[in-house]
Amino acid sequence: MIHFKIIQRILGVLLLIESAILLLCALLPMFYGEKDLFGFIISSLVAACCGMTLMIIGKNTRNSESVMTRRDGYIVVAISWALFSLFGSLPYYVSGYIPSYTDAYFETMSGFTTTGATIIDDIEAMPHGLLFWRSLTQWIGGLGIVFFTVAVLPIFGMGEVQLFAAEAIGPTHGKLHPRISVSGRWIITVYVMITVLCAVSLRFCGMGIFDSINHALCTAATGGFSTKNASIGYFNSHSIEYVITFFMFLSGINYGLLFFAAFRGKFHKLIENTEFRWYFTIWLVFTIIVTVSLYISTPYNGSASIRNALFHVTAIITTTGFTTTDYTQWPPFIWMLLGLGMYFGACSGSTSGGMKSARIAILVKSMRNEFNHILHPNAVLPVRVSGKVIPPATKQSVLTFSIFFLALVFLGWFFYLAIGIDIAEAYGISLSCLSNVGLTIGYHGCNIPWSDLPALGKWFSTFLMLMGRLEVFSVLLILTPSFWKHR
Amino acid sequence: MKIVIAGAGNVGIHLAKLLAGENQDITLIDESPEKLARLDSSFDLLTIQESPISLHGLREAGAGDADLFVAVTTDESRNLVSAQLAHYLGARKTVARINNYEYLQPKNKDYFSSMGVDSLIYPEMLAAKDIVDGMKLSWIRQWWEFAGGALVMMGIKLRDNAKILDKPLAQLGRELPYHIVAIMREGVTIIPSGDDTMKAGDLVYFMTMKKHIPHIRKIAGKEELPDVRDVIIMGGSRIAVRTAQLMPDYMNLKIIESDMARCHALTEQVDGKVMVINGDGRDPSLLLSEGIQHTEAFVALTDNSETNILACLAAKRFGVTKTIAEVENIDYINMAEKLDIGTVINKKKIAASHIYQMMLDADVTNVKCLTFANADVAEFNVKENARITRGLVRDISLPRGVTIGGLIRNKEAVIVTGNTQILPDDHVVVFCLEGMIKTIEKYFN
Numbered sequence: 001m002i003h004f005k006i007i008q009r010i011l012g013v014l015l016l017i018e019s020a021i022l023l024l025c026a027l028l029p030m031f032y033g034e035k036d037l038f039g040f041i042i043s044s045l046v047a048a049c050c051g052m053t054l055m056i057i058g059k060n061t062r063n064s065e066s067v068m069t070r071r072d073g074y075i076v077v078a079i080s081w082a083l084f085s086l087f088g089s090l091p092y093y094v095s096g097y098i099p100s101y102t103d104a105y106f107e108t109m110s111g112f113t114t115t116g117a118t119i120i121d122d123i124e125a126m127p128h129g130l131l132f133w134r135s136l137t138q139w140i141g142g143l144g145i146v147f148f149t150v151a152v153l154p155i156f157g158m159g160e161v162q163l164f165a166a167e168a169i170g171p172t173h174g175k176l177h178p179r180i181s182v183s184g185r186w187i188i189t190v191y192v193m194i195t196v197l198c199a200v201s202l203r204f205c206g207m208g209i210f211d212s213i214n215h216a217l218c219t220a221a222t223g224g225f226s227t228k229n230a231s232i233g234y235f236n237s238h239s240i241e242y243v244i245t246f247f248m249f250l251s252g253i254n255y256g257l258l259f260f261a262a263f264r265g266k267f268h269k270l271i272e273n274t275e276f277r278w279y280f281t282i283w284l285v286f287t288i289i290v291t292v293s294l295y296i297s298t299p300y301n302g303s304a305s306i307r308n309a310l311f312h313v314t315a316i317i318t319t320t321g322f323t324t325t326d327y328t329q330w331p332p333f334i335w336m337l338l339g340l341g342m343y344f345g346a347c348s349g350s351t352s353g354g355m356k357s358a359r360i361a362i363l364v365k366s367m368r369n370e371f372n373h374i375l376h377p378n379a380v381l382p383v384r385v386s387g388k389v390i391p392p393a394t395k396q397s398v399l400t401f402s403i404f405f406l407a408l409v410f411l412g413w414f415f416y417l418a419i420g421i422d423i424a425e426a427y428g429i430s431l432s433c434l435s436n437v438g439l440t441i442g443y444h445g446c447n448i449p450w451s452d453l454p455a456l457g458k459w460f461s462t463f464l465m466l467m468g469r470l471e472v473f474s475v476l477l478i479l480t481p482s483f484w485k486h487r
Numbered sequence: 488m489k490i491v492i493a494g495a496g497n498v499g500i501h502l503a504k505l506l507a508g509e510n511q512d513i514t515l516i517d518e519s520p521e522k523l524a525r526l527d528s529s530f531d532l533l534t535i536q537e538s539p540i541s542l543h544g545l546r547e548a549g550a551g552d553a554d555l556f557v558a559v560t561t562d563e564s565r566n567l568v569s570a571q572l573a574h575y576l577g578a579r580k581t582v583a584r585i586n587n588y589e590y591l592q593p594k595n596k597d598y599f600s601s602m603g604v605d606s607l608i609y610p611e612m613l614a615a616k617d618i619v620d621g622m623k624l625s626w627i628r629q630w631w632e633f634a635g636g637a638l639v640m641m642g643i644k645l646r647d648n649a650k651i652l653d654k655p656l657a658q659l660g661r662e663l664p665y666h667i668v669a670i671m672r673e674g675v676t677i678i679p680s681g682d683d684t685m686k687a688g689d690l691v692y693f694m695t696m697k698k699h700i701p702h703i704r705k706i707a708g709k710e711e712l713p714d715v716r717d718v719i720i721m722g723g724s725r726i727a728v729r730t731a732q733l734m735p736d737y738m739n740l741k742i743i744e745s746d747m748a749r750c751h752a753l754t755e756q757v758d759g760k761v762m763v764i765n766g767d768g769r770d771p772s773l774l775l776s777e778g779i780q781h782t783e784a785f786v787a788l789t790d791n792s793e794t795n796i797l798a799c800l801a802a803k804r805f806g807v808t809k810t811i812a813e814v815e816n817i818d819y820i821n822m823a824e825k826l827d828i829g830t831v832i833n834k835k836k837i838a839a840s841h842i843y844q845m846m847l848d849a850d851v852t853n854v855k856c857l858t859f860a861n862a863d864v865a866e867f868n869v870k871e872n873a874r875i876t877r878g879l880v881r882d883i884s885l886p887r888g889v890t891i892g893g894l895i896r897n898k899e900a901v902i903v904t905g906n907t908q909i910l911p912d913d914h915v916v917v918f919c920l921e922g923m924i925k926t927i928e929k930y931f932n
Contacts, residue, residue: 382754
């Protein structure tokens with residue numbers, strides 16, 4: 001049974017929140033005296049009107065319809081992402097800075113899903129207000145739109161469990177606190193702290209205030225939108241690169257673990273966590289291989305090899321997608337390796353995309369068990385994560401997820417080939433969208449002109465990004481007929 | 488001394504029998520009339536048919552003026568409650584049997600004392616410790632440390648290749664680095680004197696110091712036996728889990744368990760280096776495919792004593808050098824020894840001997856009840872003017888069946904021979920036939 005009234009009411013509230021955020025962004029054009037003020041005010045009004053309408057439609061709730069089910073949770077989450085992007089794209093479109101609606105929607109979805117792929121060819125020509133809104137979409141989407149709004153404003157008083165379950169990242173999520181809204185506040189605290197620290201550090205490294213804030217928002221969200229055309233490469237500063245590398249890595253760690261480490265002093269929880277260990281190991285191995293390859297095959301000296309390897313491996317594995325240089329100029333071995341890193345992602349419960357290290361760990365351990373099983377046919381071989389045996393159902397869902405993920409990458413690859421993209425780029429775009437990275441691989445540069453994609457390709461990309469961000473099943477589920485049956 | 492035992496389970500009954508033989512006032516309290524009926528008629532003790540956690544029942548059993556209250560039902564929480572109630576009624580010392588490792592940690596000791604539980608015993612843990620000790624020194628059947636490890640006693644099965652066979656002990660030499668305290672031959676315990684000899688097939692108990700262990704290994708003909716690296720445990724009992732946790736890192740462990748649900752539960756209790764295998768540990772093809780031929784130790788810990796004995800025999804045939812069987816049926820223990828099962832583990836005996844030591848009124852810090860030899864080992868601090876200090880050991884007419892193995896003087900371990908003079912404040916380790924501890928106490932006080 002699907003409770004449309006509740007869904008409408010919640011979506012209405014979410015839209016009102018978006019409208020308020022848009023209105024806040026209107027302060028920037030006022031401050032800088034730029035022409036996008038009108039765009040923000042119109043967008044905010046439209047969002048507010050639609051939000052009100054939805055709330056009024058959903059208001060007459062009968063008593064039997066006051067309980068939210070799991071299905072309602074999934075619908076709310078999937079629709080709210082699409083809806084947020086719909087209204088979030090209005091400022092770009094109405095103000096005329098992005099004349100095509102397809103492009104505006106792509107840019108917004110790329111923001112909310114923290115992908116960081118941009119269709120704007122000259123970013124530096126954009127007004128401050130739009131640039132800030134663009135970074136803010138990433139920051140809001142980093143932890144999840146519904147999560148963000150619900151944790152910041154506990155407005156519903158119901159259904160949080162269902163909503164969080166539908167939007168949560170990763171195969172396993174232990175609760176931090178018996179009350180989900182309290183855990184939410186803890187996680188937001190960590191998020192805000194990372195962002196503030198990152199902004200302050202960047203300011204100290206000589207970045208302007210506006211750029212520091214924008215880059216901090218996009219770093220903590222592992223999004224990858226930059227206010228400069230050349231991304232981080234524009235600043236040409238080693239210290240800025242190291243600061244961003246550090247905060248990208250930090251944002252890839254499970255926020256619950258970060259909370260316990262930072263506010264409760266329980267570092268051992270972090271160190272003993274299997275997923276964190278795998279994340280760290282994968283990151284370290286990639287960094288070492290890329291450093292050595294760069295040192296051997298490019299003119300970089302030792303420190304430049306290390307710096308470039310660190311920055312790009314971190315940017316790719318945390319699925320942030322900042323760059324300092326066009327890494328597709330390096331030998332194909334290296335950028336294909338970075339492409340492999342796009343699959344992995346960082347930790348569940350962080351802001352990163354990809355498959356997540358926990359799934360990789362469970363996959364590898366399951367594979368090892370298969371080999372053991374041939375040698376010891378009677379052995380009972382469990383998969384342990386952080387010392388605990390994971391139930392077979394979790395293992396099963398991890399395997400299914402991995403197959404779906406791979407299948408979607410290949411499906412996307414064929415789709416982009418079909419609309420006439422080169423073979424390497426097609427693979428890169430498909431993987432990049434699904435993993436929410438925003439950089440690609442291939443012979444046309446790591447920041448391919450996304451604006452050159454045909455409209456159909458852009459719409460398909462937004463779909464892939466949403467699938468990747470909501471971990472495939474949440475989106476696929478509401479596309480299945482059985483979901484809508486009244487049983 | 489007045490002792491109240493709550494719970495007529497295996498441990499309770501064994502303990503009651505053991506203590507009844509010592510002429511103590513034993514009261515056994517249990518809810519089940521069937522369990523009590525057999526005991527009441529055949530042993531010198533009082534049985535009360537009441538719940539061990541009812542105040543009325545405990546009062547009736549006389550827990551209020553008991554010197555020692557022992558709660559050994561199968562349920563750990565009942566034991567803790569029962570011990571607390573007994574303490575509240577006025578029992579002087581309370582002991583509870585538990586199943587939870589956490590409770591044993593030293594930092595929790597004060598809490599349990601404040602609750603009125605003076606001591607905790609965890610038989611599975613004690614058994615697991617014995618098993619692991621046995622595997623670390625696989626050529627030794629039994630192993631005890633005294634006085635914090637300064638003196639060790641070990642039981643070794645002598646084979647034809649031992650170098651000390653068929654010679655009277657007096658002719659082995661004067662200042663030996665060991666003292667032979669007991670010989671088990673065909674189920675009979677001999678406390679040897681100078682003219683006794685050792686024969687192939689004897690289980691000989693040596694008392695020595697750690698630095699002389701390689702020498703003992705040489706004279707006992709055990710040098711070519713390999714150290715234990717690969718271990719198979721049959722039966723995923725709680726002892727198996729504890730053994731897995733206590734096992735040193737260099738040993739590889741496989742646990743074979745026939746119940747699938749239990750296998751899954753096991754995987755959650757042991758860590759990644761232990762492999763859990765679903766199957767019947769008596770199946771030779773399974774054992775072969777799991778590499779029994781390269782395994783040095785086989786431990787049978789199923790609920791069934793017969794299965795354990797037979798499985799160990801089968802493992803011996805595959806060439807496993809060290810076999811350990813859990814035999815809960817006390818009557819089978821001698822049989823298991825005759826069948827040449829290496830080490831026999833009996834939870835009841837281990838638990839009972841552990842409690843037994845708590846009730847000894849002399850300054851005894853450790854009494855072990857031996858499974859094979861019908862003998863006790865006790866430690867005494869020699870008092871001023873004790874009878875034992877009046878001359879050389881050979882001049883004091885100790886009763887037959889008692890021998891002094893070694894002593895600690897000024898923190899130095901000394902092997903006791905006939906020419907040793909025992910001094911006050913010496914810490915001596917005495918070996919005696921079962922039930923004689925009370926008789927020999929007077930020599931040391």
